[in-house]
Amino acid sequence: MRHLMSPMDFTVQELEDLFDVANDIERNMDKYSHKCDGKILATCFYEPSTRTRLSFETAMLRLGGKTLGFADASNSSASKGESVADTIRVISCFADICAMRHPKEGAPMVAASKSLIPVINAGDGGHQHPTQTLTDLLTIRSLHGSLNNFTIGLCGDLKFGRTVHSLINALTRYEGINFIFISPQELRVPDYITEMLNSKNIPYREVIKLEDVIADLDFLYMTRVQKERFFNEEDYIRLKDFYILDKKKLDMAKSTMQVLHPLPRVNEISVEVDDDPRAAYFKQVQYGLYVRMALILTLLNMTDAHINDGLLRKF
Ligand code: CP
Numbered sequence: 001m002r003h004l005m006s007p008m009d010f011t012v013q014e015l016e017d018l019f020d021v022a023n024d025i026e027r028n029m030d031k032y033s034h035k036c037d038g039k040i041l042a043t044c045f046y047e048p049s050t051r052t053r054l055s056f057e058t059a060m061l062r063l064g065g066k067t068l069g070f071a072d073a074s075n076s077s078a079s080k081g082e083s084v085a086d087t088i089r090v091i092s093c094f095a096d097i098c099a100m101r102h103p104k105e106g107a108p109m110v111a112a113s114k115s116l117i118p119v120i121n122a123g124d125g126g127h128q129h130p131t132q133t134l135t136d137l138l139t140i141r142s143l144h145g146s147l148n149n150f151t152i153g154l155c156g157d158l159k160f161g162r163t164v165h166s167l168i169n170a171l172t173r174y175e176g177i178n179f180i181f182i183s184p185q186e187l188r189v190p191d192y193i194t195e196m197l198n199s200k201n202i203p204y205r206e207v208i209k210l211e212d213v214i215a216d217l218d219f220l221y222m223t224r225v226q227k228e229r230f231f232n233e234e235d236y237i238r239l240k241d242f243y244i245l246d247k248k249k250l251d252m253a254k255s256t257m258q259v260l261h262p263l264p265r266v267n268e269i270s271v272e273v274d275d276d277p278r279a280a281y282f283k284q285v286q287y288g289l290y291v292r293m294a295l296i297l298t299l300l301n302m303t304d305a306h307i308n309d310g311l312l313r314k315f
Pocket of ligand 1: 053262264
């Protein structure tokens, strides 16, 4: 049985296969509408979410399955002190697969170690958000044609943003990626990330002003300043509007640059940018649905490749 704790749990080839399934779902959604008949997805969200939880639930419903779970841990027995380990043992009696988000780093790993069903990390504290990374990789691959040879600027809260950490890590497995980290000094990408890039001889630059580099970018990955991870409200207020991508800044970018954002946004992208053809962040949400459908099928061993392989082995 396989879980997904980090995007690195899948080889580059396995990711290619997953993205091929996701792109096929995009083109032929109806073909997949009964693949998970009779299957149940549990969503256990100990932290707020709109996109991740609803796209997991939509993914299972579009595959013909059903969903159950909680979106607010205060309504679950976690509020009475039940551990994640006991919760997943219980969920294993009810569901076939579980997506879990938790504020504590490593909590979904604890769940996976005790689970009888596949567990998907839907975000653990400031650590990893692997299905957002799969979404980001699929979006880049679909828009750029491959996951090689481009310059990506990651802008905003590079310290607390788990989507940024997961994405940088995942992109180090591809060729010809130039990273530009754009952040205020206080929200710099953590040292363990720059040390990892140095150890692999992967080029990166760190800058403070978006205007200095926007013309060089193929992708601009904007991020929200993560209010919930600040210790001090004053620092958050000082930094929250450090970057605002508006039409004037976008005019300095290439006509082919694509703007990504894991969402939710607060002020960091002006709504006037939404109508620009380079604004790809709502397309990105759609890719999140396709990749989560492909992931559920993969972890339940229900892709055509799995089924064909099973039939071949049977005969
Ligand atoms: N991108 C993302 O994780 O959004 P939610 O917090 O709404 O799930």
